[in-house]
Amino acid sequence: MNENAPRMPTCEGTQAALASLQQIGLPPTPLLPVEIGGVRAWAKAECLQPIGAFKIRGAWWRLVNLTPEERARGVVAVSSGNHAQGVAWAARRLDIPAAIVMPRNAPAVKLEATRALGAEIVLYDRPGEDRDEVAAREVERRGAVLVHAFADPWVIEGQGSAGHEAAAQLGRTPSRLIVCCGGGGLAAGLSLACPDSAIHVVEPAGWDMVGQSLAAGEIVRVGANPPATICDALQPDATKPINLEVLNGRAEPGVAVTDDEVRAAQRFAFARLKLVLEPGGAAALAAALAGKVPLDEDTVIMLTGGNTDAASFARTLAEV
Amino acid sequence: MNENAPRMPTCEGTQAALASLQQIGLPPTPLLPVEIGGVRAWAKAECLQPIGAFKIRGAWWRLVNLTPEERARGVVAVSSGNHAQGVAWAARRLDIPAAIVMPRNAPAVKLEATRALGAEIVLYDRPGEDRDEVAAREVERRGAVLVHAFADPWVIEGQGSAGHEAAAQLGRTPSRLIVCCGGGGLAAGLSLACPDSAIHVVEPAGWDMVGQSLAAGEIVRVGANPPATICDALQPDATKPINLEVLNGRAEPGVAVTDDEVRAAQRFAFARLKLVLEPGGAAALAAALAGKVPLDEDTVIMLTGGNTDAASFARTLAEV
Numbered sequence: 001m002n003e004n005a006p007r008m009p010t011c012e013g014t015q016a017a018l019a020s021l022q023q024i025g026l027p028p029t030p031l032l033p034v035e036i037g038g039v040r041a042w043a044k045a046e047c048l049q050p051i052g053a054f055k056i057r058g059a060w061w062r063l064v065n066l067t068p069e070e071r072a073r074g075v076v077a078v079s080s081g082n083h084a085q086g087v088a089w090a091a092r093r094l095d096i097p098a099a100i101v102m103p104r105n106a107p108a109v110k111l112e113a114t115r116a117l118g119a120e121i122v123l124y125d126r127p128g129e130d131r132d133e134v135a136a137r138e139v140e141r142r143g144a145v146l147v148h149a150f151a152d153p154w155v156i157e158g159q160g161s162a163g164h165e166a167a168a169q170l171g172r173t174p175s176r177l178i179v180c181c182g183g184g185g186l187a188a189g190l191s192l193a194c195p196d197s198a199i200h201v202v203e204p205a206g207w208d209m210v211g212q213s214l215a216a217g218e219i220v221r222v223g224a225n226p227p228a229t230i231c232d233a234l235q236p237d238a239t240k241p242i243n244l245e246v247l248n249g250r251a252e253p254g255v256a257v258t259d260d261e262v263r264a265a266q267r268f269a270f271a272r273l274k275l276v277l278e279p280g281g282a283a284a285l286a287a288a289l290a291g292k293v294p295l296d297e298d299t300v301i302m303l304t305g306g307n308t309d310a311a312s313f314a315r316t317l318a319e320v
Numbered sequence: 321m322n323e324n325a326p327r328m329p330t331c332e333g334t335q336a337a338l339a340s341l342q343q344i345g346l347p348p349t350p351l352l353p354v355e356i357g358g359v360r361a362w363a364k365a366e367c368l369q370p371i372g373a374f375k376i377r378g379a380w381w382r383l384v385n386l387t388p389e390e391r392a393r394g395v396v397a398v399s400s401g402n403h404a405q406g407v408a409w410a411a412r413r414l415d416i417p418a419a420i421v422m423p424r425n426a427p428a429v430k431l432e433a434t435r436a437l438g439a440e441i442v443l444y445d446r447p448g449e450d451r452d453e454v455a456a457r458e459v460e461r462r463g464a465v466l467v468h469a470f471a472d473p474w475v476i477e478g479q480g481s482a483g484h485e486a487a488a489q490l491g492r493t494p495s496r497l498i499v500c501c502g503g504g505g506l507a508a509g510l511s512l513a514c515p516d517s518a519i520h521v522v523e524p525a526g527w528d529m530v531g532q533s534l535a536a537g538e539i540v541r542v543g544a545n546p547p548a549t550i551c552d553a554l555q556p557d558a559t560k561p562i563n564l565e566v567l568n569g570r571a572e573p574g575v576a577v578t579d580d581e582v583r584a585a586q587r588f589a590f591a592r593l594k595l596v597l598e599p600g601g602a603a604a605l606a607a608a609l610a611g612k613v614p615l616d617e618d619t620v621i622m623l624t625g626g627n628t629d630a631a632s633f634a635r636t637l638a639e640v
Binding site for chain 1: 347349350351352353365367368370372429489587590591593594595596597626627630631633634635637638
């Protein structure tokens with residue numbers, strides 16, 4: 001047995017994470033009815049979290065489990081935005097120093113929000129620099145703990161807390177969970193929290209690295225010249241072993257959505273749900289609207305984030 | 321005693337209305353924390369109701385209290401949109417015929433949504449025709465019951481159900497409720513539901529007929545050439561005796577907000593709350609952001625509706 005292997009996340013851990021979030025008074029996000037093609041399914045509005053995204057769950061659960069010594073040395077996170085805000089939010093609440101490594105071209109709204117939460121920002125150039133190297137340098141320099149955005153057992157468990165919340169709101173286990181997917185932290189957490197639910201991961205076309213990895217049975221990295229996507233929150237180069245190990249054999253075949261499908265979902269959420277979704281936060285809804293996943297009345301569609309800037313949202317609304 | 325005088329709405333009625341809404345499974349709208357000027361207050365997101373506005377409450381409570389004979393003859397309502405959708409929603413659910421008198425220049429999104437809910441639409445020209453005469457003609461012709469948008473004891477009680485919901489979510493009586501106000505149905509209902517809360521009515525500048533009537537102690541009608549306002553949902557010519565009677569001596573002095581303040585509130589709700597608010601649904605938040613009402617940590621700001629079309633919302637977002 002490899003003593004350095006990370007512990008594996010558990011269903012019990014996802015329950016404990018929810019209890020911890022409830023203890024600090026984080027209200028459940030609403031589960032809203034949504035009618036699609038004559039089927040009344042459910043949408044879990046994680047965009048209504050205080051930081052505008054579900055990432056607050058995993059960040060809180062990781063940070064609250066640090067030892068006193070680790071808390072004193074602080075944390076480093078790598079994120080294009082939502083995980084950054086989650087870590088900054090939890091760090092401020094726990095009085096832990098936090099440095100966030102963010103791409104210089106991250107949406108301005110996400111950079112500003114992270115700064116406003118009191119975190120120190122370390123910028124890097126998205127194509128030129130290796131963000132993991134930048135993060136490793138910061139970790140070394142500070143003696144800090146790296147809080148990975150998805151490849152971390154506590155982060156996975158924290159994200160999974162949303163599954164217990166949804167099941168309690170629905171009054172039964174969801175038949176299926178449709179999940180916006182970047183590295184696979186939320187999908188892995190939900191698959192542990194809801195072991196009897198089908199898990200559908202939805203990724204941007206060309207960036208469907210979890211779906212491709214599930215199909216191959218091993219980690220597949222994004223190619224050298226990946227296509228552009230408007231889903232800035234769903235662009236990791238690859239999933240990680242801990243995520244694939246949890247999802248392998250558990251998740252349904254992956255689904256990929258186009259930018260047009262994502263924008264249509266953002267407009268649907270605006271008109272029908274009165275919710276603001278960022279592109280990455282609308283991917284699961286996009287798959288549902290495009291008929292790419294099965295739906296029934298016990299289906300829960302995760303609406304994972306709403307951190308988008310006014311100009312691009314206005315452009316999306318103006319299209320028809 | 322005037323035998324023809326309508327019964328007065330009661331606090332008990334607001335509680336019974338909530339129980340009825342809970343019985344049909346209408347979930348409570350979320351109470352979301354909102355930080356304004358360093359104060360953490362609360363926002364009640366009524367824009368997340370199935371019809372995108374709080375009006376579902378009063379319409380349901382009125383229609384469910386009709387006698388079997390009244391149900392058979394059907395209902396008529398006059399509304400520029402949200403009350404129309406509320407009545408259509410409740411009528412469809414109770415299998416009651418509904419005719420809605422709507423201005424021809426109502427927002428297209430509201431006309432379409434009302435039709436989609438199965439109601440018959442009777443159009444009139446906003447400046448040329450008297451909508452109350454059009455409605456009276458339809459009531460006579462059909463033998464139907466008129467469901468007034470605000471001057472009705474059941475409608476007032478139904479809207480007031482939101483106050484009990486907010487108090488339960490807050491865990492205590494709100495110190496104050498900041499309320500978007502058209503004719504005063506919601507404000508009257510909340511003042512009954514939460515007798516220990518200060519009630520602040522917020523209206524569009526130049527259309528602050530409840531505020532002016534409270535100040536005068538009698539009903540003041542809008543002038544001959546009222547200013548334009550983007551708050552299409554808050555434009556009745558005057559409040560009615562039943563509303564003024566409930567609010568008189570209970571409500572704080574009225575507050576008026578400008579179109580610019582309303583648009584700033586819509587942008588704030590977009591960026592910070594990830595919610596879509598129509599202009600009229602953002603009036604209370606506008607007053608809070610403009611410093612026109614006091615705020616504390618037990619303050620509840622009503623976000624009353626989100627039925628706005630994409631083009632005008634995109635224009636509002638594009639401004640700075």
